[in-house]
Amino acid sequence: MTEFDNIKKICIKEIQEQRNPSITNPRWEDENGRAITKALVGDEVYLCADVTDIADGATAKINIVEKDDDGNDDFVTELGVAVQDGKIRRKWKVVYTEDNDDTESQKEMEEKGYTLPEYAFTVECEGVESEESGQLDVKDEIVLTVKNFDELKGKTLKLVWKDGSSKEIPIDSEKLKISDIFIGSACMLIK
Incomplete structure (x- = not known):
């Protein structure tokens, strides 16, 4: 190995050590890029986040859960998406997931005879995980x-x-x- 190769290897290692990859601002958006907190079953919504020090083309994993008051959230689905221009943006069609295993569900079931799900998601990429998104409430x-x-x-x-x-x-x-x-x-x- 030449001295140039050694210097190149050291520089690459230093650059990698200086990277501080992060995934921030996980949010729900509509097709026009406006933040949303409610949607109907069947609506197409976008799961978005900002990324820092993660290369375009890197594959991110989005995990969607149905929220429960007791913290035992129910897994709904996992979606893959590529980082592009420092962002993550993935379309998802809102589905109905029965929400019948927490205290609020029992009250809603007594009042309406059915329950409405609330969704949230996290994003993982290159060993980094985002905080949980805000809640998306399914309207009735x-x-x-x-x-x-x-x-x-x-x-x-x-x-x-x-x-x-x-x-x-x-x-x-x-x-x-x-x-x-x-x-x-x-x-x-x-x-």
Whole structure:
């Protein structure tokens, strides 16, 4: 080995020792890069973080959990993503994960008959792990567009779920925002 090779090896080692890799600011974003804290089942959201001293192209691992009040969070999925321009950004379609194993779940089950999940994630890359992201709450609402509004104006939309529960909504605009509903399929009737 030449003296030049030795010096090169020492320089590379010193540069590597000076690196201080980190993953910071884990956050949920919408498609426009705006921070979000709520989403609907089926929405596409982005799991994002900033990285320092980790090379572009390095593979990061994102672990998503469903949060529990008692700290025993439930693993949901693991996603892979490459670091690009000092950032991590990975699209994920929000899924429904039953949340029935903590105190808050029992209260929600008694009040609504179902539970809503809350998600968080961490990012790991090159032996470094981020702090946990903020929580993403799954909303329980839908927005329906009434295509033939002129014909249906003044009528009532009735949603009926498998368990027989129902909700009636007056058709008073072309966009109906319906909150506090059950997650899952429902039969729609117009009367």
